[in-house]
Amino acid sequence: MAVLVKKQSLRVLSPVNASHDLNVRMHKRSKSTPLSSNTLSHRKSQQLLPKGDSTNIEVVVRLRGLLPREKDHQHECLAHTPVDGDYHKISLIPKDSSAQSKKYREPKLFEFDRCYNSFDDTSACYASQLNVFKNTGEKMVNNTLEGFNSCILAYGQTGSGKTYTMMGTKSNPGLIPLVCKDLLNKLNKMVDTKHELTLSFFEIYQETAYDLLNDQKNQKLRVREGTDKIPFLENLSEYPIASADDAQRWINKGIDHRTTAATNLNTESSRSHSILTLKLVQEKFNPENSSIVKLTSNLRLVDLAGSEKSIATEGLDAKRLKEGNKINKSLTTLGRVLTLLSENSHSKNNILIPYRESMLTWLLKDNIGGNSKTTMVACISPTDFDESLSTLRFATITSKICNHAILNEESQTNLNDVIEKYEIEKQDLLEHIKNLESFKSEMEDSVANLSVHETDLEDLQNEISEKKDTIRKLNNYVSWQNKYIETISFQSKIKEGKLKKNFDNLKSAQEQLLTNYVVQQQQNAVNDKLENVLQDKLTNDKELQFTTVQKIDELILQVEDLSILRHLSSVQDDLDEIANLPILSSDDESDSDYWWDNNDN
Numbered sequence: 001m002a003v004l005v006k007k008q009s010l011r012v013l014s015p016v017n018a019s020h021d022l023n024v025r026m027h028k029r030s031k032s033t034p035l036s037s038n039t040l041s042h043r044k045s046q047q048l049l050p051k052g053d054s055t056n057i058e059v060v061v062r063l064r065g066l067l068p069r070e071k072d073h074q075h076e077c078l079a080h081t082p083v084d085g086d087y088h089k090i091s092l093i094p095k096d097s098s099a100q101s102k103k104y105r106e107p108k109l110f111e112f113d114r115c116y117n118s119f120d121d122t123s124a125c126y127a128s129q130l131n132v133f134k135n136t137g138e139k140m141v142n143n144t145l146e147g148f149n150s151c152i153l154a155y156g157q158t159g160s161g162k163t164y165t166m167m168g169t170k171s172n173p174g175l176i177p178l179v180c181k182d183l184l185n186k187l188n189k190m191v192d193t194k195h196e197l198t199l200s201f202f203e204i205y206q207e208t209a210y211d212l213l214n215d216q217k218n219q220k221l222r223v224r225e226g227t228d229k230i231p232f233l234e235n236l237s238e239y240p241i242a243s244a245d246d247a248q249r250w251i252n253k254g255i256d257h258r259t260t261a262a263t264n265l266n267t268e269s270s271r272s273h274s275i276l277t278l279k280l281v282q283e284k285f286n287p288e289n290s291s292i293v294k295l296t297s298n299l300r301l302v303d304l305a306g307s308e309k310s311i312a313t314e315g316l317d318a319k320r321l322k323e324g325n326k327i328n329k330s331l332t333t334l335g336r337v338l339t340l341l342s343e344n345s346h347s348k349n350n351i352l353i354p355y356r357e358s359m360l361t362w363l364l365k366d367n368i369g370g371n372s373k374t375t376m377v378a379c380i381s382p383t384d385f386d387e388s389l390s391t392l393r394f395a396t397i398t399s400k401i402c403n404h405a406i407l408n409e410e411s412q413t414n415l416n417d418v419i420e421k422y423e424i425e426k427q428d429l430l431e432h433i434k435n436l437e438s439f440k441s442e443m444e445d446s447v448a449n450l451s452v453h454e455t456d457l458e459d460l461q462n463e464i465s466e467k468k469d470t471i472r473k474l475n476n477y478v479s480w481q482n483k484y485i486e487t488i489s490f491q492s493k494i495k496e497g498k499l500k501k502n503f504d505n506l507k508s509a510q511e512q513l514l515t516n517y518v519v520q521q522q523q524n525a526v527n528d529k530l531e532n533v534l535q536d537k538l539t540n541d542k543e544l545q546f547t548t549v550q551k552i553d554e555l556i557l558q559v560e561d562l563s564i565l566r567h568l569s570s571v572q573d574d575l576d577e578i579a580n581l582p583i584l585s586s587d588d589e590s591d592s593d594y595w596w597d598n599n600d601n
């Protein structure tokens with residue numbers, strides 16, 4: 001198995017190179033910050049070299065474990081730390097050992113100052129958040145206390161664990177909170193040193209710097225360069241911090257203001273580079289030469305935005321795409337600057353470094369190529385071979401850069417000034433003691449007055465305890481009352497329910513009755529009408545009957561008259577007939593005895 005080994009060089013500048021560089025630096029500093037000749041003189045005069053260290057940027061690698069999402073998709077772990085516990089090494093094993101390209105066939109082995117495995121706690125290279133602080137963060141705290149500028153820079157692809165390493169979580173705090181806590185603990189134990197610690201926090205979002213501690217977050221900050229050519233942000237707010245809680249409050253505020261968004265590879269992806277700076281100014285008295293030594297140092301904690309392949313923002317809106325492009329662009333510039341710096345560290349040519357090409361490299365100028373002890377934490381994800389390879393190559397280039405940290409020390413050597421300064425402080429202290437004494441005597445007077453009223457106080461206390469007892473009883477009574485009210489109100493609720501039900505029933509019965517009444521009324525009206533009609537009919541009928549009866553009577557009369565007439569007429573007829581009768585012969589008498597026998601009809 002062919003193994004590619006990249007030897008990391010921990011190059012220390014040759015004394016010739018170091019003195020040359022430091023003299024150039026000193027020259028620039030003394031030109032830009034003229035110091036008063038009789039009072040304040042830089043401890044390192046033109047003849048003396050400043051105390052300093054020339055060391056390569058330290059590189060540590062942190063390998064995170066598989067995330068639940070990656071486990072669900074059964075991603076393989078492609079990065080490994082050695083089982084023998086050699087914490088300098090880390091290897092990347094390609095997924096497909098039969099791939100055509102050599103790049104994807106052979107494992108890659110890298111060596112760095114330290115490689116942390118963050119998921120397998122049985123591994124000898126395992127490192128929890130606290131281990132990372134102990135091995136990487138704590139020495140930066142010590143550098144700062146010694147008066148050196150220091151910087152920790154988290155680099156890596158998106159979702160590889162930079163923010164987790166720098167900020168961590170509430171239950172697993174990262175480097176930033178742990179560094180703040182340790183620095184403050186150590187400062188508070190230093191009784192012979194006066195110190196002032198301030199904190200500032202900003203982000204670079206799409207090539208513009210914003211103050212993360214300013215409530216008006218959209219105010220753009222401009223980069224300026226002092227006479228010493230050190231870039232700084234104009235109007236960036238700085239807050240004094242006295243305790244770890246103070247620091248945490250400002251950090252939380254900054255986190256709230258930082259630009260983050262969900263991408264395909266990280267639900268809370270940082271869309272900006274964030275830079276937190278702790279600035280420490282210390283003053284110590286040096287009894288050897290009766291001077292005051294002033295140490296000024298910065299500790300910068302940088303969480304870079306992650307490099308992104310297009311997959312991170314695929315399908316997302318144009319804003320995310322633009323952010324991704326800007327992030328990649330500024331990281332490319334950072335890569336170019338670091339490459340040139342590493343070339344300068346290895347050759348006598350002094351290539352001009354294009355720091356100003358991006359705001360990030362401009363503001364980190366001193367940390368990546370100058371007066372700073374710097375550590376890069378290269379974070380890698382175990383599932384992305386290409387991105388991890390690119391991060392480890394970037395880290396290899398960075399590890400070749402040599403920085404020259406100098407002790408930022410000034411000393412006040414004029415004894416009169418020292419005495420004058422102490423005299424002022426002594427006067428302040430005496431004034432303070434005087435105030436305290438008068439306060440003390442006021443307090444003593446109050447105590448004396450108090451003893452006079454001691455008996456009253458006892459009575460009052462008895463009264464208070466009686467009142468308390470009454471209050472307790474009242475409270476009991478009130479709570480009993482409350483319970484009673486609760487019961488009553490419960491019962492009345494039930495009653496109310498029943499009443500409501502009855503009321504509803506009554507209401508529906510009433511409505512029914514009303515309906516019936518209306519129907520009845522209508523029925524009555526119909527009945528009345530019918531009755532009237534019948535009555536009318538009856539009346540008509542009676543009249544008809546009466547008329548009929550009359551008519552019948554008339555008819556009867558008429559009939560009677562007619563029959564009489566008829567009778568009379570028939571009688572007449574008979575009479576007429578009789579009158580006309582012939583006189584009968586004896587012959588006729590044989591046929592019939594009487595004529596009427598033949599005229600029956």
Ligand SMILES: Nc1ncnc2c1ncn2[C@@H]1O[C@H](COP(=O)(O)OP(=O)(O)OP(=O)(O)O)[C@@H](O)[C@H]1O
Pocket residue numbers: 063064065067118156157158159160161162163164165266268269270271304305306307379
């Ligand atoms: N060492 C670790 N142990 C446990 N979880 C981790 C570790 N490193 C990262 N994670 C988890 O992985 C996810 C991505 O981590 P993080 O947000 O720190 O990535 P990032 O590199 O800062 O990403 P970006 O560049 O997109 O901001 C988070 O859910 C985080 O909690």
